Amino acid sequence: MHTKFYSDSQHRQTDHALQSRAADKVGLPAGTLIHIGAKHQSECKISAIQYSAETLIYHEISSISDLQSLQNNELITWVNLDGLSNIDIVERIGHQLNIHPLVLEDILSTHQSPKLEEYENFLYLVIKGISLDQNKIFSLQYEQISILLLANYVITFKEKSDTTFDPVYHYLQNRSGRLRLKGSDYLAYVILDTIVDEYFVVEDSLDDVIDSLEDNILLNSNKEILQTIQQIRRSLISMKRNISPLRELLAAIQHIDTPLLQEKTLRYFGDVYDHVLRVNDSLESYRERISAMHDIYLSSISNKMNETIKILTIFATIFIPLTFIAGIYGMNFEYMPELKWRWAYPAVWVIFILVSIGLLRAYSEIQRSDTRCQVRIPV
Secondary structure (H helix, E strand, C coil): CCCEECCHHHCCCCCCCCCCCHHHHCCCCCCCCCCECCCCCCCCEEEEEEECCCCEEEEECCCHHHHHHHCCCCCEEEEEEECCCCHHHHHHHHHHCCCCHHHHHHHHECCCCCEEEECCCCEEEEEEEEEEECCCCCEEEEEEEEEEEECCEEEEEECCCCCCCHHHHHHHHCCCCHHHHCCHHHHHHHHHHHHHHHHHHHHHHHHHHHHHHHHHCCCCCCHHHHHHHHHHHHHHHHHHHHHCHHHHHHHHHHHCCCCCCCHHHHHHHHHHHHHHHHHHHHHHHHHHHHHHHHHHHHHHHHHHHHHHHHHHHHHHHHHHHHHHHHHHCCCCCCCCHHHHCCCHHHHHHHHHHHHHHHHHHHHHHHHHHHHHHCCCCCC
């Protein structure tokens, strides 16, 4: 697929400064276009694909005005914008396709939760793409993906250039595939389903990490494991916050009354709804496992401390009477008859040894008694 990067000389520069925080919009009129969120290094680039059962065309977009020439009622058109750093491009695309200014504002505000909004001639969907950072242990990367569904037209806005839509491009290569035979609503479903499928990849990786932690937590309870547990717990909370609203979004799609969605396609959105429910159930299961591991970690640390205290207590118990005896005969009184005995020193050592052995045997008897009193629960 051919794409062309935009340079600063090809577009007029907007007066709006790129912002990174939602608080920076305070006091500005509604619909003011400001980029909110992480600023990625990738430049804005636009790709366009038109297809039907017999036709598949990749277009090279060199200017925004080229989009107007793509209008063709006999072909399904998919326009994808990678990168939101250039506000002017997003604004001109919205003006070219008659997109509401508030929608353009939401597209540039990448802190949006997944949602569905219905307008007169299009549907606006927001969904979060989640991927793994391969350089760190279960480190997640989030990307807001906005989808505009029009009659015979789909427009997607992504924060950066990546491989998220590669499966969709692959499906388009299949001339006899269902994607080439259906309308723009089915393309929106495939895009949505591709993003949700990535959640299962993250879920599988999470399952491997948690299994490894469960195997090692009792044998090696250290600070690194605790940090990993806390990191996974935060990641699960973040995933839950970004995935849970998808249930309401997909439920709303199945009950929405619009000519943009055919009844046959709604069944496919129902399948995505089932996938989201599975992911949410898995997240709940993982949260319970992480909470259990956190409790196990604390119990393990407590048990280790108890063992240490127990050993110290044994030594203290043995040496307290020995210290008492040594203290008595360490007093420098003149009239102490034992000090004049020939065998007084060996006798004191015999007493030391007998007292130590007696205390150790008493401790062993107490341990055996506690073991016999334990209740054994059959598995």
